[in-house]
Amino acid sequence: MTDRPTAGAPTPTAWALFVTFFTIALSGFGGTLPFARRTLVERKAWLTPEDFTETLSLCQTLPGPNIVNMSIVVGARACGWRGSVAASVGLVGAPVIIVIVLGMLYSRFGALGMVRHALLGLGASASGLIVATAARMAEPLLRGRPWLAAPFILVAFAAVAILRLPLPYVLVVLGPLSIAAAWSWKRNRA
């Protein structure tokens, strides 16, 4: 990473990475990505807006939680593997502890009428939020290249949701086919 145009941008220390990603994790109710962008690009200026988009697309192409991947990349660029460890532990540590405590409360009090009723409502709402996420992800694909995208969306959905096939197998079969289709489509347009 010697040739990155980082003139003027401060290089964070491992401790600064830990604290910053810790803050991002705890302010990120209902999704951390908007907070990550605000902090890394606007407040800290560790990344330019272009850097952020580029890094995000890398993190979205790779498997795993996107924001965790981003902490790895940002940490690595700042100070190698120590930066990656500091940033990712900062991001994941506190939320994991919080959620374990909530899980304990659930097993202790989950059977109480009031808690059960609250969780019914929360669960219904949370599933609705994922419906919206799915719709927002599908929309640009169906607008941009419907004949290329729709068959793969439908087959992946049918295989996993209806037929309940193991997801890794579905990905191993459909992924290469879809990449090949995207590849030939791009070549035909070029």
Place this chain on the structure above:
Amino acid sequence: MKTSDTLVALAVQFTALSLVAFGGANAVIPEMHRQAVDVNHWMTNQDFAALFAIAQAAPGPNFLVTTLIGWKAAGLAGALVATAAMCGPSCLLTFWVARAWDRYRETAWRSAIGAGLAPVTVGFVCSSAFVLVRAADTGWKLAIVTAASAGVAYFTKLNPLWCLLAAGILGVLGLLA
């Protein structure tokens, strides 16, 4: 199942999921559900919906349902094993690929991989939505809450936490049972 067997099962499953979770944790919800409810019987459908709701309402990244599945299956050790297995392999892969990535910035195959994986990922996230709605909506009032939350989240820029809060309050008041 013995605890040690459960821990091994958690480690193996979430390591595999970590490496196929293109599009993040939301894409592999159906597989987590299949393993946790159908195959290993670690929890009921209702438990799964409740744990997913808790993970969504908590601050932080959205893979936290993994931690809760591990916790429900094998306590604290299960939570830590599941979390490490879900994050570790993809983190190592990302660390390694990030070093090579800049070299291939403008190549056609790189964008073809991204463009090709996108529809499959969307199909998986649609499956997640399907699985979660079926687990959560055990009555018509809950189905209305789901539809309203989806509508608000899709058509407005309101923080989704308000939807969860409102639905939780309606639930506490006993209006959804």
